[in-house]
Amino acid sequence: MYDLEQYRDMMAKCSHCGLCQATCPVYLEEFLQTHLARARVDLIRAVLLEGDLPESKRFREVLDRCLLCTNCSRTCPAGVTPDEIIAAARNQVYQGKKRNPVRRQLLRRFMNQRGMKGLMGAAGTVAHKMGWTPEELPAPASKPFEKRFKNKVPAKGRARAKVAYFVGCATNTLYPDTGKAVVNVLAHNDIEVLIPEGQVCCGMPSLAEGDLTLVQEMMRKNVPVLAGCDVDAIVTDCTSCGMMFKTKAVKSLPEEDPLRAQAETLAEKVWEVTDYLNHVGLTVDPGPLPESYTYHIPCHRSWTPTVDDAPRTLLSRIPDTELVELEHPDKCCGAGGTFFMDFKELATDIRSRKLADIEQTGADTVLTQCPACRSHLRTQIEDDRVTHPIVVLAKAYGL
Ligand code: SF4
Numbered sequence: 001m002y003d004l005e006q007y008r009d010m011m012a013k014c015s016h017c018g019l020c021q022a023t024c025p026v027y028l029e030e031f032l033q034t035h036l037a038r039a040r041v042d043l044i045r046a047v048l049l050e051g052d053l054p055e056s057k058r059f060r061e062v063l064d065r066c067l068l069c070t071n072c073s074r075t076c077p078a079g080v081t082p083d084e085i086i087a088a089a090r091n092q093v094y095q096g097k098k099r100n101p102v103r104r105q106l107l108r109r110f111m112n113q114r115g116m117k118g119l120m121g122a123a124g125t126v127a128h129k130m131g132w133t134p135e136e137l138p139a140p141a142s143k144p145f146e147k148r149f150k151n152k153v154p155a156k157g158r159a160r161a162k163v164a165y166f167v168g169c170a171t172n173t174l175y176p177d178t179g180k181a182v183v184n185v186l187a188h189n190d191i192e193v194l195i196p197e198g199q200v201c202c203g204m205p206s207l208a209e210g211d212l213t214l215v216q217e218m219m220r221k222n223v224p225v226l227a228g229c230d231v232d233a234i235v236t237d238c239t240s241c242g243m244m245f246k247t248k249a250v251k252s253l254p255e256e257d258p259l260r261a262q263a264e265t266l267a268e269k270v271w272e273v274t275d276y277l278n279h280v281g282l283t284v285d286p287g288p289l290p291e292s293y294t295y296h297i298p299c300h301r302s303w304t305p306t307v308d309d310a311p312r313t314l315l316s317r318i319p320d321t322e323l324v325e326l327e328h329p330d331k332c333c334g335a336g337g338t339f340f341m342d343f344k345e346l347a348t349d350i351r352s353r354k355l356a357d358i359e360q361t362g363a364d365t366v367l368t369q370c371p372a373c374r375s376h377l378r379t380q381i382e383d384d385r386v387t388h389p390i391v392v393l394a395k396a397y398g399l
């Protein structure tokens, strides 16, 4: 488990160099030194490890006003991972005194029931009680991905590889178009796709919520299901799901737990789908698609070195398709799991900068591999102007 005590030595490595301030979306919006990663780490140490300061309301606000975007961890030259320290601190603080019991209950149902049943059952009343407007909570698709595709999608030609597809909750429930494109494009490129039964959420919402017990619970369900697949790779279309399997959720399991070793082995096989396609190569050339795109790089990308360039490389294979770069392609959009609900104004301000950048490109459509970014952006851009890069490739194949 993320135990704060285990991060004590790492916390001491922070030299207060301040390099993380250049990438923290919260700091860049508010310019408050107290919300900088180094200050948060110092405060967590003083309150939760040393007991020098009280666990005040202000402390909890500093803890919560973080997107867990991981930008500080990616920037830090000392190898400090403030996002993990903050997640561990949230877990410690909110254990027993639930941060938001109604939302936790909703999340638990959503994550355990692959989104659809839990969401549909509770969304109407709870969403309104929570102040979520329909605009902020995209409507679920009429039929989730798991009802459209089951078991296996065979390769179009002779299978050159076999993959298991981990379908994230958002793709399953909100964006089955992405899932459809994933299986069709892989199959079209002679890759057999297994869709293992029994998958549940990757645990990301619980990590943000400070509920590491639920992250562990999800891993106890997902790891045996995925490890049981005899495949060359495990692909996901969501960078946050990928990050959970590759780096974050693995750490929720105790080191002596045999499942931890299994999860670590499994992590080596995890790929984001566009990155995987570049890795194995396309066997079929896409047809021309005279459209213009821009690309928003999701924050949760540091688990693999090539994922941020993967959509660019794939797009360059499509004749007549233009990629117009954002001025700041890797700047956060402000979604951050449930952050945009808790700090609506701040999330909206962060998003406005991203939207202005998108608009100045003049591109027809914005691409991103993160469904949370897609949802957050789509409230201000027409729905069909935000999509996953794999959907573009499927379109270029005429699938
Ligand atoms: S970049 Fe790392 S070492 Fe520098 S202030 Fe931030 S957390 Fe501390």
Ligand code: SF4
Pocket: 023, 024, 025, 026, 027, 035, 036, 037, 040, 065, 066, 067, 068, 069, 070, 071, 072, 073, 082, 083
């Ligand atoms: S995780 Fe993101 S929002 Fe949180 S302190 Fe680090 S850079 Fe800032």
